[in-house]
Amino acid sequence: MSEFLPSAEDMLSGPDAHGFFGPYGGTFVPETVVPALRELEEAFETAKADTGFAAELGVLLRDYTGRPTPLYRADRLARAAGLGAVFLKREDLNHTGAHKINNTLGQCLLAKRMGKGRVIAETGAGQHGVATATAAALMGLECAVFMGVEDIRRQSLNVYRMRLLGSEVVPVDEGSGTLADAVTAALRHWVERVNDTFYAIGSAIGPHPYPAIVREFQSVIGTETIAQLAEKGERADAVVACVGGGSNAIGMFHPFLRDVPASERPLLLGAEAAGLGLDSGKHGASIAKGEPGVTHGFYSYLLQDEAGNPVEAYSISAGLDYPGVGPEHAYLHDEGLVRYEAVTDAEALAAFEQLCVTEGIIPAIESAHALALLPRLAEELGPSGRVVVNVSGRGDKDIDIVREAGLGA
Numbered sequence: 001m002s003e004f005l006p007s008a009e010d011m012l013s014g015p016d017a018h019g020f021f022g023p024y025g026g027t028f029v030p031e032t033v034v035p036a037l038r039e040l041e042e043a044f045e046t047a048k049a050d051t052g053f054a055a056e057l058g059v060l061l062r063d064y065t066g067r068p069t070p071l072y073r074a075d076r077l078a079r080a081a082g083l084g085a086v087f088l089k090r091e092d093l094n095h096t097g098a099h100k101i102n103n104t105l106g107q108c109l110l111a112k113r114m115g116k117g118r119v120i121a122e123t124g125a126g127q128h129g130v131a132t133a134t135a136a137a138l139m140g141l142e143c144a145v146f147m148g149v150e151d152i153r154r155q156s157l158n159v160y161r162m163r164l165l166g167s168e169v170v171p172v173d174e175g176s177g178t179l180a181d182a183v184t185a186a187l188r189h190w191v192e193r194v195n196d197t198f199y200a201i202g203s204a205i206g207p208h209p210y211p212a213i214v215r216e217f218q219s220v221i222g223t224e225t226i227a228q229l230a231e232k233g234e235r236a237d238a239v240v241a242c243v244g245g246g247s248n249a250i251g252m253f254h255p256f257l258r259d260v261p262a263s264e265r266p267l268l269l270g271a272e273a274a275g276l277g278l279d280s281g282k283h284g285a286s287i288a289k290g291e292p293g294v295t296h297g298f299y300s301y302l303l304q305d306e307a308g309n310p311v312e313a314y315s316i317s318a319g320l321d322y323p324g325v326g327p328e329h330a331y332l333h334d335e336g337l338v339r340y341e342a343v344t345d346a347e348a349l350a351a352f353e354q355l356c357v358t359e360g361i362i363p364a365i366e367s368a369h370a371l372a373l374l375p376r377l378a379e380e381l382g383p384s385g386r387v388v389v390n391v392s393g394r395g396d397k398d399i400d401i402v403r404e405a406g407l408g409a
């Protein structure tokens with residue numbers, strides 16, 4: 001093979017030297033940010049090669065976050081869904097209630113190593129903000145979280161949590177006052193304060209090297225799952241995760257793509273938010289309905305209008321209403337290495353209720369989108385089908401929303 005053509009394996013472990021996964025990803029940022037991204041990339045590569053860094057993070061993941069999270073065999077759910085076995089990867093049992101802490105502990109540790117005394121983050125519903133505020137408090141870092149004014153209004157409890165944890169919440173009064181505006185504001189602020197400030201991004205998005213960094217810190221999910229299946233003497237036909245920006249999904253999928261030969265690899269299935277329906281114009285399904293474009297420093301599938309302007313995403317779950325998707329998912333989709341399907345609000349609510357009453361587990365509505373693919377998989381795989389679902393978070397934060405939707409009435 002020509003030395004200029006990366007092998008398929010290299011692409012699986014990509015991105016390439018310029019931060020591209022196939023045509024997606026890259027570094028579409030103002031010149032002024034480029035040196036900061038280079039510095040970050042170097043620090044990340046050094047940390048990755050340093051067993052001391054891995055050991056320090058490993059202790060935090062074990063003793064602070066509570067890893068490994070269990071791989072729980074949910075038999076009543078499997079029976080109700082018409083499948084042979086369902087295994088739930090319990091990311092909801094992490095400290096702070098979701099997978100986001102895996103990433104913020106890693107990034108804040110990296111910030112400390114780089115000598116930055118201050119971290120900033122963007123947040124939509126407040127979940128990444130709380131996870132960043134948590135890691136910053138733990139490590140004695142100053143922390144400011146950018147949040148749209150509309151989200152501040154809707155998510156007052158998480159705003160209060162961040163303040164309790166010692167962080168500043170910076171209101172963003174631009175655009176629609178939601179997540180995409182908060183990312184833009186955080187990136188802009190980072191340019192001005194890059195000397196002492198580390199930007200801890202919340203999903204597998206943003207300019208290179210962020211998608212690779214977030215994937216690295218979230219890959220503990222898939223690595224543990226593979227080991228836990230082996231310990232149980234089990235195999236899976238399919239592995240499902242929900243896709244907002246794509247961090248919990250890439251954390252689950254990447255180790256399967258990297259470490260499991262294609263002939264033995266389960267079907268990898270991502271669940272996007274179809275909101276009120278794919279034809280309603282109110283959804284977050286960037287892969288099903290988006291077109292390639294640039295946003296927030298990277299090139300990927302993006303929800304946009306006919307003129308190519310980004311449009312707002314909608315989902316009942318705040319964590320899935322990002323109008324883009326991480327560049328690696330765009331690549332995995334095009335290559336047919338991962339299949340993506342869209343799940344409506346109504347389907348997610350039904351799956352949410354089903355997990356509550358069959359297993360006594362209240363999932364995040366984001367995670368319920370992944371659970372909603374179980375009936376479809378039962379049809380495809382038959383009654384002996386064996387499926388792993390990543391339960392990315394717990395549902396305490398969503399209680400008001402599901403009550404309003406009429407569940408449990």
Ligand SMILES: *Cc1c(COP(=O)(O)O)cnc(C)c1O
Nearest residue numbers: 244245246247248319366392393
């Ligand atoms: C934020 C969030 C998501 C969506 O983000 P990804 O980066 O796609 O993982 C999913 N589930 C939960 C519980 C979240 O908090």
